[in-house]
Amino acid sequence: MLRLFLTRHGETEWNVQKISQGRKDSKLTGLGVRQAELLSARLKDREFARIYSSPSGRAAKTAEIVRGDKDTEIVKCEKLMEISMGNWEGKKFEDIKKLDPDGLSNFWERPELYTTEYGETFYDVHERIVGFINDITKKHQNGDFLIVTHGITLKVIMSYFQGKNIEELWEGAFMKQTCLNIVEMSENNAVVRMYADVSHYE
DSSP states (O other), X not given: OEEEEEEEOOOBHHHHHTBOOTTSOOOBOHHHHHXXXXXXXXXXXXXXXXXXXXXXXXXXXXXXXXHTTSOOOEEEOGGGSOOOOGGGTTSBHHHHXXXXXXXXXXXXXXXXXXXOSSSOOHHHHHHHHHHHHHHHHHHOSSEEEEEEEOHHHHHHHHHHHTTOOGGGTTOSOXXXXXXXXXXXXXXXXXXXXXXXXXXXXX
């Protein structure tokens, strides 16, 4: 059986400042490092065959912390990057609301209608994460694998496994930093065993 353990990076400086990150990056905060350490402790007895991570610094650093002193290979994968937010990136959400109120409203309330001139739609993200999942299932039929990605990308991945449409994307729990999701896969059948769990938080 193939088991995927999926998580989001730890808290970042821009998360705290409510700045749109997307493909841009900011460092983990002290709390973000601690969140990753707590997840590492939770998973310390789990032997991962490989860790797949977004190449963004915040995700890669989280993957390194969660790995701890083990020698598990970390493979950086572009398909796990956060949604590209185009000219929103690096701006505070309060400013984005002034610049593009309709776009921001669609982003959070009607994701199926969200469009962008410079970034990605949720459908674009869905397409690349399906590509990633297909890649994983072709390479691996058994074993445990850790996947470290981003909040929106993770939400799209889990919605895919739940069989949800883009219209239903924001239903269910929000993907908090270092939340744990577990999906078991066998013979093209996927079962979500854990969703957005943060019981390792202190």
